[in-house]
Amino acid sequence: VYGSVFYLLTGFHGMHVVVGTIWLMVSLVRLWRGEFSSQRHFGFEACIWYWHFVDVVWVALWCLVYVWFGGWLYMWWFKMWDGDVYTFKYPDAKPSWYAYIQEEHAPSWYKVPNHLKA
Numbered sequence: 400v401y402g403s404v405f406y407l408l409t410g411f412h413g414m415h416v417v418v419g420t421i422w423l424m425v426s427l428v429r430l431w432r433g434e435f436s437s438q439r440h441f442g443f444e445a446c447i448w449y450w451h452f453v454d455v456v457w458v459a460l461w462c463l464v465y466v467w468f469g470g471w472l473y474m475w476w477f478k479m480w481d482g483d484v485y486t487f488k489y490p491d492a493k494p495s496w497y498a499y500i501q502e503e504h505a506p507s508w509y510k511v512p513n514h515l516k517a
Contacts, residue, residue, distance in 0.1 A: 405464060412453070412460055419453050422446045 426446045429435060435443050 408460055408464060412456060415453050415456070419446075419450050422449065 423446060426443050429442065
């Protein structure tokens, strides 16, 4: 799954970088032709905003792919739950999405896998 998610995220980001680079080149050509003025420059400004958006997304992707998927946060999570990252054992927990692991909270259609039974 990690490989698929990695290539999907970096592929989409790469596509946006290519689009942004082409847009920057088109804006540069338009700038040389004198199509922008102090009153008419929305295309150039939109290009700059788009490029900054791609930069911010890159920082978020780096954090997601290399920090979370790279293992640092996962290992912290793993150690925090004493090696059990699939169930939650703290006493104040209320039934929610994770509570299906406990059979008394499971709907009738849900079958708890044997390796997850407490």
